[in-house]
Amino acid sequence: MRWKPLLAALGTAALLAAIPLLQRALGFSVYYLVFLYFIFFWVAQATSWNLFSGYAGMFSFGQVAFLGTGVYTVAILIMRYGWSLPAALPVAAALAGLLAFTVGWIVFRLRSLRGELFSLFTLVVGIGGGYVANSTPWIDGGQGIALTRVGYPALFESMTEYLYYLGLGTAVLAVSVAAAIQYSRLGRGLFAIHDDERVAEGLGVPTFRYKLTAFTINGLLAGLSGGIHAVQMNYVAVDSVFTLHFSLYAILMSVLGGTRHWMGPILGALVIHSLSDRLASAGFSELQQVITGSTLVIIILFMRDGIYGRLRDRLQPTLVLMAVTALVQWLALRPVDGLTLLTITVFVALAMLLLPPAVYDRVAAAWRPRFSSGSGMGSAL
Amino acid sequence: MNQHDVILECRHVGKHFGGLQALHDVSLTLRRGEILGLVGPNGSGKTTLINVISGYLPCDQGQVLFEGRVISGMEPHKIAAAGISRTYQIPHPFRGMTVLENVMVAAQFGHAHGRPRDLAAYAMQWLDFVGLGAFAHRPVGSLNLHQLKFLEMARALAARPKVLMLDEVLAGLNPGEMEEGVALVARIRDTGTTIVMVEHIMRAVTSLADRVVVLDQGKYLAEGPPAEVLRRPEVVKAYLGSDYHA
Amino acid sequence: MWDTALSLIQTAIAGVLTGGLYTIISLALSLSWGVLRVINLAHFGLVVLAAYMTYQLTQFGNWNPFVTVLATFPIFLLVGMGLQYFFLRFRIETTPSLLVTFGLFLILENVMKMIWTADFRRISFAKNPYFVSSISVGPLVLPLLLLLVFVVAVVLAVAFHLLFKKTHVGRALRAITQDPAVATAFGVDYERLALAFGGLATATAAVAGVFVGMIYALYPSAAEPWIGISFAVTIMGGLGNPLGALGAGVIIGLVEAMTQRVADPSVARLVSLVLLAIVLLVRPSGLFRPLVPEQ
Numbered sequence: 001m002r003w004k005p006l007l008a009a010l011g012t013a014a015l016l017a018a019i020p021l022l023q024r025a026l027g028f029s030v031y032y033l034v035f036l037y038f039i040f041f042w043v044a045q046a047t048s049w050n051l052f053s054g055y056a057g058m059f060s061f062g063q064v065a066f067l068g069t070g071v072y073t074v075a076i077l078i079m080r081y082g083w084s085l086p087a088a089l090p091v092a093a094a095l096a097g098l099l100a101f102t103v104g105w106i107v108f109r110l111r112s113l114r115g116e117l118f119s120l121f122t123l124v125v126g127i128g129g130g131y132v133a134n135s136t137p138w139i140d141g142g143q144g145i146a147l148t149r150v151g152y153p154a155l156f157e158s159m160t161e162y163l164y165y166l167g168l169g170t171a172v173l174a175v176s177v178a179a180a181i182q183y184s185r186l187g188r189g190l191f192a193i194h195d196d197e198r199v200a201e202g203l204g205v206p207t208f209r210y211k212l213t214a215f216t217i218n219g220l221l222a223g224l225s226g227g228i229h230a231v232q233m234n235y236v237a238v239d240s241v242f243t244l245h246f247s248l249y250a251i252l253m254s255v256l257g258g259t260r261h262w263m264g265p266i267l268g269a270l271v272i273h274s275l276s277d278r279l280a281s282a283g284f285s286e287l288q289q290v291i292t293g294s295t296l297v298i299i300i301l302f303m304r305d306g307i308y309g310r311l312r313d314r315l316q317p318t319l320v321l322m323a324v325t326a327l328v329q330w331l332a333l334r335p336v337d338g339l340t341l342l343t344i345t346v347f348v349a350l351a352m353l354l355l356p357p358a359v360y361d362r363v364a365a366a367w368r369p370r371f372s373s374g375s376g377m378g379s380a381l
Numbered sequence: 382m383n384q385h386d387v388i389l390e391c392r393h394v395g396k397h398f399g400g401l402q403a404l405h406d407v408s409l410t411l412r413r414g415e416i417l418g419l420v421g422p423n424g425s426g427k428t429t430l431i432n433v434i435s436g437y438l439p440c441d442q443g444q445v446l447f448e449g450r451v452i453s454g455m456e457p458h459k460i461a462a463a464g465i466s467r468t469y470q471i472p473h474p475f476r477g478m479t480v481l482e483n484v485m486v487a488a489q490f491g492h493a494h495g496r497p498r499d500l501a502a503y504a505m506q507w508l509d510f511v512g513l514g515a516f517a518h519r520p521v522g523s524l525n526l527h528q529l530k531f532l533e534m535a536r537a538l539a540a541r542p543k544v545l546m547l548d549e550v551l552a553g554l555n556p557g558e559m560e561e562g563v564a565l566v567a568r569i570r571d572t573g574t575t576i577v578m579v580e581h582i583m584r585a586v587t588s589l590a591d592r593v594v595v596l597d598q599g600k601y602l603a604e605g606p607p608a609e610v611l612r613r614p615e616v617v618k619a620y621l622g623s624d625y626h627a
Numbered sequence: 628m629w630d631t632a633l634s635l636i637q638t639a640i641a642g643v644l645t646g647g648l649y650t651i652i653s654l655a656l657s658l659s660w661g662v663l664r665v666i667n668l669a670h671f672g673l674v675v676l677a678a679y680m681t682y683q684l685t686q687f688g689n690w691n692p693f694v695t696v697l698a699t700f701p702i703f704l705l706v707g708m709g710l711q712y713f714f715l716r717f718r719i720e721t722t723p724s725l726l727v728t729f730g731l732f733l734i735l736e737n738v739m740k741m742i743w744t745a746d747f748r749r750i751s752f753a754k755n756p757y758f759v760s761s762i763s764v765g766p767l768v769l770p771l772l773l774l775l776v777f778v779v780a781v782v783l784a785v786a787f788h789l790l791f792k793k794t795h796v797g798r799a800l801r802a803i804t805q806d807p808a809v810a811t812a813f814g815v816d817y818e819r820l821a822l823a824f825g826g827l828a829t830a831t832a833a834v835a836g837v838f839v840g841m842i843y844a845l846y847p848s849a850a851e852p853w854i855g856i857s858f859a860v861t862i863m864g865g866l867g868n869p870l871g872a873l874g875a876g877v878i879i880g881l882v883e884a885m886t887q888r889v890a891d892p893s894v895a896r897l898v899s900l901v902l903l904a905i906v907l908l909v910r911p912s913g914l915f916r917p918l919v920p921e922q
Contacts, residue, residue: 059722059725059726106908107908110908112911113907113908113911115721115722116666116721116722116725117907117911119722119725120858120862120903120907121904121907121908123854123858124855124858124900124903124904124907125904127854127855127900128855128897128900128901128904131893131894131896131897131900132897134893135891135893135894135897142893185489185490188485188486188489189486189490191475191477191478192475192478192486194477195474195475195476195477195478196473196475196476198437198473199469199473199475200475200486200490201437201456201457201458201461202435202436202437202457202458202461202466202467203458203461203466203486203487203490203491203536203540204458204461204462204487204490204491204492204540205458205486205490206456206458207458208456244851244854248729248733251726252730255726260477286737286738286740286741287737287741289733289734289736289737290733290734290737290738292730292733293729293730293731293732293733293734293737294730294734295730296726296727296729296730296733297727297730297731297734300719300723300726300727300730301717301719301727304723
C-alpha cells in the first residue's frame with residue numbers, strides 16, 4: 001500500500017474542507033465553491049466508473065443510467081413526497097445500486113457478453129433509461145421536475161456551501177472506496193480479470209461475484225453523487241440528465257488519468273473539468289467539446305495508460321513547473337482570475353506529461369547534469 | 382488398483398461442439414503422486430479434456446470426480462480452489478502485471494494451505510523454484526517463450542494444487558531449455574503434486590511419465606507404461622501420417 | 628372494418644419502408660464492425676454531415692437533391708479511406724475504436740454546430756418537391772421518398788451481398804474477416820483491401836445523407852437518436868451481413884410503426900432498444916447469421 005499518495009489526498013481533502021470557511025472570512029467569489037463542487041462531482045462519477053470498468057477492463061457506457069436514477073429519485077422524493085435531502089440520498093444510492101446489481105446479474109451470468117458487446121449493452125441501458133423516464137409520466141413524462149424550496153441546515157451559510165460539503169464528502173468516500181479496493185483481494189482479482197478473465201477464473205478468482213460486487217458499488221456511488229447533483233441542477237429534465245455525454249466524460253476522465261489507479265480519475269477530472277469550465281464561461285462550448293474529443297483521441301492513440309504513471313515518474317519537475325507557471329501568471333498578468341490561473345497551470349503540466357519519453361529524457365538530461373551524482377552522464381566519465 | 386490411490390477420475394466423459402464429437406466415452410484414472418502422460422495425435426481431444434476437467438467447458442456426458450467428489454458442473458474457480466491447476470498451451474500471462482504479481486494472484490486465490498501472510502515472499506519462493514527469481518519485478522512483456530512457460534508453471538504451482546495439468550509445456554523450447562523443463566517437472570512431482578502431462582515430445586514423456594493414456598479422435602485408445610504403450614501397433618498406427626518427435 | 632385493415636396495412640408498409648432508411652444508415656456500422664473489426668461511431672456524425680452537404684448544395688447551389696450524391700459519395704469515400712488508414716496505422720482494435728470514434732464523433736458534431744449553428748435546417752419545399760410526393764397503389768398511399776429509400780436499401784444490401792458471395796474480392800474480404808494473418812499468408816493484400824472497403828462502407832453515409840437531408844429537419848445532434856437503432860440493426864442482422872441488416876431494419880421499422888399506433892412516440896423509440904437488449908442477451912451473434920460465424 002503506497003502511503004504517500006493517500007496522505008497527500010487526505011491532506012488535500014482537509015484543505016478543501018477549509019475553503020468555504022475561508023470564503024466566509026475573505027469574501028472571494030462564491031463561484032470558486034461552485035467550481036470545486038463540480039470537480040468533486042466529476043471525481044465521484046469518474047472514480048465510481050473506474051473502480052469497475054477501469055480495474056476490470058469492461059468499459060461500461062451506462063454510467064448515465066446510475067446518475068439519472070440518483071437524480072430522479074431525489075427529485076421525486078423531495079418534490080412529490082416532501083422528503084428531505086439527507087433522507088432521499090440513501091434511497092437514491094440504493095436504487096442505483098439495485099439497477100447495477102440487476103443488470104450485472106443478468107449480464108455477467110452470460111459469458112457471451114464480453115468486450116464491446118458488454119459496452120453496447122450498457123449503452124442501451126443508458127439510452128433506454130432516458131426513454132423510460134421520458135415516457136413514464138410518474139417519473140418525468142417529458143415535463144421535467146423543478147427543485148424548489150429545498151432546505152439546507154442552518155450550519156451552512158448557503159445552499160452552495162451545503163452542496164460543496166456534500167460533494168466533497170461523496171468524492172472522499174468514492175476515492176477511499178476505490179483505494180481500498182485497489183489494494184484488496186477484490187482489486188487483485190479485478191486486475192486479473194482485466195488482463196485475462198478465463199485464466200483468472202482458472203486460478204480461483206470468483207469472477208462473477210467480483211464483477212457483480214464492483215459494478216454494484218459503481219452504481220451506489222454514482223447514484224449518491226447523482227442525487228446531490230439533482231439539487232445543483234435545480235431543474236431536472238430528461239434531455240439534460242440522460243445525455244450520452246455524462247457517460248463519455250466519466251470514461252474520458254478515467255482513461256486520461258489512468259485506469260489502474262485510484263488517482264487517475266482525480267487527475268482526469270481536474271484536467272477535463274477545468275478546461276471545460278473556462279472555455280464554457282468564455283462562450284466557447286463547441287471548441288471545448290472539440291478539444292475534449294481530441295483529447296480522447298490523442299490519449300487512446302498515444303497514451304493508453306493515462307497520465308498517472310508519467311506523473312509519478314516526473315513528479316518533481318512537474319510540480320516545479322506548475323509553481324513557476326503560477327508565479328509567472330501572478331506577476332505578469334495581475335489581476336488574474338484564480339480559475340484561469342489554475343487551468344493554465346494544469347495545462348502546462350499536462351503538456352509536460354504528454355511529452356513522449358524520448359523527448360522528455362533529453363530535456364531532463366539537459367537540465368540536470370549538475371544534480372546527477374552517480375547516475376546518468378556523470379558516471380560515464 | 383488400490384482405490385485410495387485414485388485422486389482424479391473421468392467416467393465416460395463426452396463433449397461435442399455442434400456436430401463435432403471432441404470427446405467420446407473417455408474414462409481414465411489418475412493416481413496420487415504419479416505423472417500421467419496424456420498423448421495422442423493432433424485433434425485427439427487432449428486439451429479439450431483438460432478444459433473439461435478444469436471446468437472451463439462443461440461435459441455433455443459422464444462425470445469427473447476429484448478425491449471422490451463430483452466436480453463436473455462446478456464453476457471453474459471452485460474447481461481451482463479445490464486443488465486443480467493447469468497451464469496453457471500458449472502462455473497467457475497477465476500482461477498488465479509484473480512477473481511477481483502474476484504469481485501473487487495465484488497464491489492469493491489458489492488452494493494454498495492457509496492464506497500465506499506475506500504474499501510477495503511466498504510468491505517469490507515459487508519464482509525461485511522455477512528459476513525466474515531474478516525477473517520478479519520485470520514486466521511480463523520482457524520475457525521470452527521459455528521464461529513465459531516457466532512463469533505459467535510458477536503461477537500454477539503457487540496455488541498449491543493437488544493436481545497440476547501441463548498442456549504442452551515443452552513445445553517450442555530448444556533442447557537446452559527442454560532439459561531444464563524436464564528437470565523442473567520432475568522437481569514438481571517430488572513436492573508431492575500429481576501431474577497430468579499433455580505432450581507431443583515422446584522423449585520427455587518416456588523419461589517422466591509413470592503411465593501414459595493415449596487418446597485418438599476423442600476416444601480412449603490405450604494405457605500403460607510409456608515405453609511399452611508407445612510401441613503398440615494400434616498406437617503407432619494412430620500416429621501414422623502425423624509427426625511425432627522420437 | 629375495412630378502413631381499420633387498410634390503415635393497418637398503410638402503417639405496416641410505412642414501417643417497412645422506414646426500415647429501409649434504418650438499413651442504409653446502419654450498413655456502414657455493420658460492415659466496418661463485421662469485416663474490419665472497427666466500431667465506427669463517427670459514422671453517425673458523417674451521415675449528418677452528408678445531409679448538411681446535400682442541404683447546402685440543394686438550398687444554395689440549386690442542385691437537384693438526388694444529384695448531390697455524385698458530389699458527396701467521392702468525398703466520403705476518401706474520408707472513409709482516411710479513417711481506415713488511421714485505424715490501421717495506429718493498430719486500433721475493436722474496443723479502443725469505440726472510444727476513438729466517439730471522440731471523433733464529438734469533434735464532428737461540434738464542428739457542424741460551429742458551421743451550421745444549432746438551428747433547425749430544412750430544405751425548402753420549393754427545392755425539395757419530392758418531400759410531399761406520393762404514389763398511389765390502389766387504395767394505399769406511399770410516400771415517394773420512403774419508397775425510394777427502401778429500393779435503394781435493397782439495392783445496396785443485395786450489391787454488398789453479391790460482392791461478398793460472388794466476387795473474388797468478396798472472398799478475399801471474407802478471408803480477412805475470418806483470420807487476417809492467415810489471409811495475408813495466402814497473398815491477400817490486407818491493407819489495400821481494408822482501405823478500399825473502409826472507404827466504400829463510409830461512402831454509404833453519402834447515400835444515407837441524401838435521404839436524411841430530404842426527409843428530416845437537420846440539427847447537429849440529429850445523429851443521436853439513430854445510434855440505438857443502428858446498433859439494433861447491426862447486432863440483429865449479424866455483423867457484416869448486408870441482407871441481415873436489411874431484414875433487421877425492416878423488422879425494427881415494422882415493430883416501431885405498429886407500436887406507434889397504440890402507444891406514445893417515445894415508447895416507440897424504446898422498441899429498438901428493447902429488441903437490441905433481448906437479442907444481445909439471447910442470441911448475440913444475430914437473428915441472421917453474421918458474415919463470418921464466430922469461432
